[in-house]
Amino acid sequence: MRPDAVRGHLDSLLLAVLEDGPLHGYAIIEALQRRSGGVLDMPTGTVYPALRRLERARWISGDWENVGGRERRTYTLTRAGRRELATQREEWSRFSDVVGKVLRAAP
């Protein structure tokens, strides 16, 4: 999948993988790859600044925490982030429905 195509949806993807609980940066990247069945393959370096931006948006909060004996910057979905994820999910579902209807080959 083209990285540019993913980029427009990076925010919702990041919020979605944090839905189940706090994760550090690399675990977020692994979760993105795992949940996409290995199809999502963007430069890992783009994820980290995006996480900082989502922190500025107050959708996630980041803190250094001890994970498996190592200090790692761990990100948690905030309440505002959870609400945003629900909104983006709904928008995506409507959008993909509409585009799907148009793109589907006529019977």
Place this chain on the structure above:
Amino acid sequence: MTKHQDAIAVTVAELNRRLHGPRRLRMDMVREVRDALCDAEEAYLAAGMTTDDAQARAVADFGDLDEITAEYQLELAARQARRSAVSIVLAFPMMLLLWDSLWRFGDTASGEPTRMTLILSDIIDGVSLVAAAGALLVLVMLCLSARRGRQSAVRGIARSAGLIGLATVVLVLATSGALQVANVSASVSLFRMPATIVIEIASAILTGWVIWMCAACLSSARKKVTRLR
């Protein structure tokens, strides 16, 4: 150290060299990137790669350093803008309260204030409060621009924060100077009070804080950002 260990170290050092802005956040970002590269390296090692190859892949996967630096630099500019805005929101209203209480309760022994005094002090009050409101708007804009993915707006917001702070310092200092000249006798008696000296020092510190934050803000907003989406 192998060639590829050098490559990871070089990537991290290069990022560190390119980023400008609040030191703690900058160090935090660099540390996180170092961790990220180490995590990726470990994953490749676990998959059976040699150390050299694992490190080379980790650096390659990380992506274009120009692009990543540009994104990080915007976050640093945004953080510095936030710090400037906070300094403006706190410093000017605080100075207003300090000086107002002194003029109100201090023994100025000058009777009713003149019309000029009232106008000048209204200007200081107005400028300080407008600046504080502008800084609050900056804080809101920083959050909104992040939510809407408007990264191109960050430098403009940061520049605005810096200019609001510095312009307010200049205006307030000039008006305060004029106020003191217009009330020489009251000013002289005020300056004999120990409380005045304390407030002078506090104001100097607060003003210095705003100038420092805002100058740093303009500087980090000026840093060249390349390949912005």
